[in-house]
Amino acid sequence: MLLNYQQKQTALNEADQKCENIFIIHGLFGSLSNLAGIATALQEYQQIISIDLRNHGNSPHSPSMSYQEMANDLFELADHLNIENFSVIGHSMGGKVAMTCALQRPERINKIVIADIAPITYPNKHSDVLAGLKAVAKQQIKSRQSADLILSQYVKTAEVRQFLLKSLQKKGEHYQLQFNLEAIIANYDSIRGWPAIDNVFNKEALFIKGGNSDYICADNQNTILYLFPKAKAKVIENTGHWLHAEKPKTFNRLISQFFN
Incomplete structure (x- = not known):
């Protein structure tokens, strides 16, 4: 499935610096506009591709939306854009898609940034x-x-x-x-779940937690480090699950430092 996307070219001359291709993925019920702040913040030095996941925004609808399918959508878009290796930033459900990409095809993923989500199954919060x-x-x-x-x-x-x-x-x-509300409801158990992928991503990974959010807790640390041995964690205090909207300057700074 070819996703809807918005591409932002870096202002730098490619001869001056080799730029990173970074895909940015929104969360459940969102669209590519949700993380426009970090896209703009990174654009000066990186090539940015913001996407609408299937059944969201202007992307095609589908009756199924497993994490493996959504990860494959991302690789299909990368192939369409002639991008072999890239990094991924994902918030919430988009973070699970980013983690799935890294575990399914680690040879194609350079780095990942995961915003306030863990590789676990969550209770029904919606x-x-x-x-x-x-x-x-x-x-x-x-x-x-x-x-x-x-x-x-x-x-x-x-x-x-x-x-x-x-x-x-x-x-x-x-x-x-x-x-696509009908598809989201039909696939909700899969969305709140986590796919069993027998692999590890042994490259740089940054997990950013909202200080007031319960989406990442101390009990998740061993699971995260097992799948992502080089993971580092940052906490943005006095923020909830929507940390990119509540503390955008801090959120953007942490990610910019990670890439630049």
Whole structure:
């Protein structure tokens, strides 16, 4: 599956410095615009490719979305762009895709940055969100305000609703969710899970944790180091799961230092 992508060329002359190709992957319910800040921050020295995962943004829809399939989508796009070796930055679900890429084809991956996710199976954290989105999808939505009113009955945090409704696009007289909600619901157990891959990635890896988030905890350390022996960890204090939005300067600085 050929994904939708946005490519940002570095301002540097390639003769001056060999640039890294870096793919940037958003999380569940997101799109390539979510991590635009780090894409811009890295663009001066690197070649950036931001993508919409399958069933998200402007990428094609599919009834299945295993991590192996989503990783293969990334390699297909890299082949399409004639890129053999590259690095990957991924947040949340996108971080799991990045880790899967590194374990499936380590010879093609240079480095990875994983934002607030671990290679484990998580409990169901999205039952209210999925119920609210289903309620929105059932209605003929004529304004963002009406969608927010429906969603607020299920999701109390305004910032979360604002993020989810970024994917609300107007088509004709009504608004529709851009991501493939039916496929996400059908594959949710796989999305919160972790594929069994018998391999290790013995290259540089950076895991960035939100200080207030429970997505990465001390109990995950051995699992991370088993799969990624050269992993390093950084914590951004006073941030939750959306660390790239809550502390963008710190997030961008840590990743820029890692690559530059």
